[in-house]
Amino acid sequence: MIMTETPIRVIPYTRGFRSTLNDMLFFSSQMHLHLDWSHVDTWIHSADAVVWVATQGEKIVGFLGASRPIGGYTWIRVAVFKDEAVVMPALMALWNPLKMALSALGATHVYWMLFDDWLNTPVANVGFVPHDEVVTFVRYNAPILIKPSRYAIHSANMNDVDRLYQIDCQAFAPMWQMTIEDMRHARRSAAVCTMALDGDDVVGFQLSTAHHRNGHLARLAVLPHMQGKGVGSALVSDLVRYFTRRHMDYVSVNTQLSNLASQHLYTKLGFARNGYDMPVWGIKI
Secondary structure (H helix, E strand, O other): OOOOOOOOEEEOOHHHHHHHHHHHHHHHEEEEEEOOOOHHHHHHOOEEEEEEEEEOOOOOEEEEEOOOEOEEEEEEEEEHHHHHHHHHHHHHHHHHHHHHHHHHHHOOEEEOOOOOHHHHHHHHHOOOOEEEEEEEEEEEEOOOOOOOOEEEEOOOOOHHHHHHHHHHHHHOOOHOOOHHHHHHHHHHHHOEEEEEEEEEEEEEEEEEEEOOEEEEEEEEEOHHHHOOOOOHHHHHHHHHHHHOOOOOOOEEEEOOOOOHHHHHHHHHHHEEEEEEEEEEEEEOO
């Protein structure tokens, strides 16, 4: 008798899969999460999530999800599989319906930031290609000389989120933009958030987190017409001084390998690359 493997079926995610997803996230080594500000359980049940489930017989073998597109661009946020053996067949089965669902929502490009090597081959096999890299810069605790600046640095609170969001939308290309809900989550999670004022006008902001004795500059945004005029330097210098006074061991920040201007800014202020780089792969759909 010839034995045939049970085919993989895919269906949209519903709350009924919540327990199985949580178990798989806990036990599986084949897991990818790219959620900057939300817990997976919060995000996957939000309006931002587009998620499909792979089943094989009576078993659930994988989940694949992306965020709703912004300006045609979106990211894979969740990918988790029961074990190594099902990664490729489950991903192949999940990708097409997810791609069609994203396309129906207006997506034209999908990106995937790879944190682990096990994803390289599967991602390539479904058509993604290298696009950029996210690189990490670190500045260890040391005093910083703050040059005189015409910009006043003020604390930003929840009442300022709408203004910060408008700056963020103008400062970043669509693939890197946040939703307004992301911005609210980010401000609530921030250890420190400051904005730069040129007279009465808010022209930029930074938002940073802290974990134990380490600080992380999570977002730096400056209005396009004010870039290159010292706004970023003023915000980052003030942030470094803030963390230094609190005896943080170091401050880290991520930027793109292709973003030479931001790399120049961080190098000028005493940051250096630490070698922790994350490839970004993409596909046009």
